[in-house]
Structures are given as structure tokens and as C-alpha cells.
Amino acid sequence: MGIHHGHILRVLRDEGPQSRAALSRRAKLSATTLTHVTAQLLREGYIRENETNGAARVGRPAQAVRLVADAARVAGVHIGAGHVQVAITDLKAEPKAMASFEFDIDSADPDRVVERVAASVAGLAAEIQVDAASLLGVGVGVPGPVDTDRRRALASINVGWRDLPMADKLEHAIGLPVVVEHNVSAMALAESRYGIGRGVPALLYVYVKTGLGAGLVVDGAVFRPGGYGAVELGHIQMTADGALCSCGNTGCLETFVCERTLMNAAGLQGAAPADLIARVERNRPAWDAVTRHLTTALASAVNLLTPDLIVFGGHLGQAPDSLFEKLRADLPPRVMPHMRDVLRIERATFGPAGGALGGAALALDHFFYSGALH
Numbered sequence: 001m002g003i004h005h006g007h008i009l010r011v012l013r014d015e016g017p018q019s020r021a022a023l024s025r026r027a028k029l030s031a032t033t034l035t036h037v038t039a040q041l042l043r044e045g046y047i048r049e050n051e052t053n054g055a056a057r058v059g060r061p062a063q064a065v066r067l068v069a070d071a072a073r074v075a076g077v078h079i080g081a082g083h084v085q086v087a088i089t090d091l092k093a094e095p096k097a098m099a100s101f102e103f104d105i106d107s108a109d110p111d112r113v114v115e116r117v118a119a120s121v122a123g124l125a126a127e128i129q130v131d132a133a134s135l136l137g138v139g140v141g142v143p144g145p146v147d148t149d150r151r152r153a154l155a156s157i158n159v160g161w162r163d164l165p166m167a168d169k170l171e172h173a174i175g176l177p178v179v180v181e182h183n184v185s186a187m188a189l190a191e192s193r194y195g196i197g198r199g200v201p202a203l204l205y206v207y208v209k210t211g212l213g214a215g216l217v218v219d220g221a222v223f224r225p226g227g228y229g230a231v232e233l234g235h236i237q238m239t240a241d242g243a244l245c246s247c248g249n250t251g252c253l254e255t256f257v258c259e260r261t262l263m264n265a266a267g268l269q270g271a272a273p274a275d276l277i278a279r280v281e282r283n284r285p286a287w288d289a290v291t292r293h294l295t296t297a298l299a300s301a302v303n304l305l306t307p308d309l310i311v312f313g314g315h316l317g318q319a320p321d322s323l324f325e326k327l328r329a330d331l332p333p334r335v336m337p338h339m340r341d342v343l344r345i346e347r348a349t350f351g352p353a354g355g356a357l358g359g360a361a362l363a364l365d366h367f368f369y370s371g372a373l374h
């Protein structure tokens, strides 16, 4: 397959079934090229063609071409601090099987984590009776900045990994092509392709779990300033004399809004509950501090990056509506006037599954819709 195949498939994914004539116009391909490309896609089972009811008045009925989402599968992997999530999805990032496991971040041997990811993908494939070797590829989101050309996780601080050749290791373990990306950027990509961010020019994804990560997708592509792509919102310095941050600096946003701080504010110990932010809200001074710092940092992010949409995931994605109402009221007055009417703040579409679906979105982009596989 090539670039035209990917283009046709993307149009069918994003805009649904349509006639050959509409597809030819939309994909800006000649009838001859379209015939050639669709013939191959039909033969390989990636598209199907059905007669549409009453679409044509005379002569041959118009044919509606549609994407067959079940024609192939990819695997998506999210690696967080001590937590891994794996999914196998169809060609529209719809999960068919999911699994997760925990690992100890104080002794996080990357080879062991990679082995367990490979075993998890194989197990999920068996569960849905798919030959693992038939998967198109694997997309992996890892913590911290990524060198996507050298396919390495450069600095996963919370896990203690540096300059790790994640894609090479996983390809070796799993026998499938692998693509690697910063984990929150992958989640932003999934929302931009398949979720609430469809058609949005600039989407900023803010994810709070162990740390505070962010990802930015601009015009459908992960924003990668300087080559590494992580938008380090969590390390905007709020105050120079604040607590020591995992990055080595002091007073970063992440020191005010991360799982440990939120758990302390809620007076909790052990595993974080799903309603962690709602529990923080009951502690008024802590709630005020969290929302104040978040609003201040987001105001800077909005003025610098001009996102049309900010999407919250992780603990923020499970926050009560009151957090969204507060930010929708407090943030606009603090950004440039032209951004006030544009900006939306929403919950992530994919909830706790968002990490693995981020990995799947990466794999789909790379191994299917770009035509890179063939």
C-alpha cells in the first residue's frame, strides 16, 4: 500500500461511508487512480462496497464505500510510573481486549517490563482468537521525552530509565514492528483522531497520575518542538522557593498537582481512589491551592500554545464537574482576549483506557493510515 491508500482509508475513517464519486473528490484523486487503489483495498478486505438505497435515480446504483474496521488489529501499550496498560484494537481504535499490570518503580528492570508487555499482547491475542503475528504493529507510550527517530525513551524520571531503546527491545521480544512516543502525546493523538478532539486544530492534553504530563497535537500531528515532543507543563515553575520536584527544580506545577500531593490533601494513604479530586475538594484550602496553581499554569500554556481545546485525563479526567466549572469560569479572564471565546475545557473521551488507546492510535497512524507498513 502507499500514500493514496492511506489517504482513502483516512477519509473513510473520519467521514464515514461514501460513494466513489464523493471519495474521488474528497481525496482529490482521479477516477483511474481511485479505481486502482480501491481495487487493492477491496481485495485485501480493508474496505467494502454496498449499494446505497435510492442514491442513484437512473442506471447503476451508487456504491457506498466503507472502511472495514475489523479487517486488521493493532496493539497499544501505555507505560506509566509502575503501571502498564495494554489493548488490542480494531482499525478505529475500538478496544477488543484489554489488560494491565503493575511493576515496582524502584527496581524497574526495563527488560522485565518489556517481556511482560510482550506476554500481555500474546495473551490478549489468544483471548480474542487472533494470531498475534497478524497484528499490524504495536504503539507504545512511555513516560518522559522520546527520540522518535532513534526510537528511545530519553528520560523516564519516575521509572529511572535513561536513553532506553524501547522500540528495539520490544520488537525483539514480540516480533512485531513497534513505534514509540511520549505517553501523554499518544493520549492526545487518540483524542484528536478518535475522541473529543476530532477536527480541533490544537488540542492540549493534561494528564495527572504520579506526575503531571501534557501532550499537544496541532493540525493532526504531535507537536514536537526541538525534536522530542513532550510539553512539560508539569515543570512550569510556580515559585522558586517551593518543594523539590522530580526534575531537580523547585516549586514546579507538578509539586502542587500530582498524585502524592493530592493524596496528602485528601488525607489518604495507599492506592489512589477514582474520586481522588472530589476528596480533595472537601479540603477547602488544599482545593483552592490546587485550582489556583492549575489555573495559573494553564493560563501561561494557553497564551503560549493557543489550544482550542484542553482535555483532562487521569485523576483530572475523573474530577467532579465542579473542577471543570471552576476552570471554565476562572481561566478565560486570564488569557489573551482572542482566546477567551475559542477555548474549551473537557474531560477525556477514553477515561482510564486512554493510555492504551493512545498507543493504539500511534500504531494505527504509523502502520496503517500512513501506508508505512507496506
Ligand SMILES: [Zn+2]
Residues within 6 Å of the ligand: 234, 235, 245, 246, 247, 248, 249, 250, 252, 254
Ligand atoms: Zn519539575
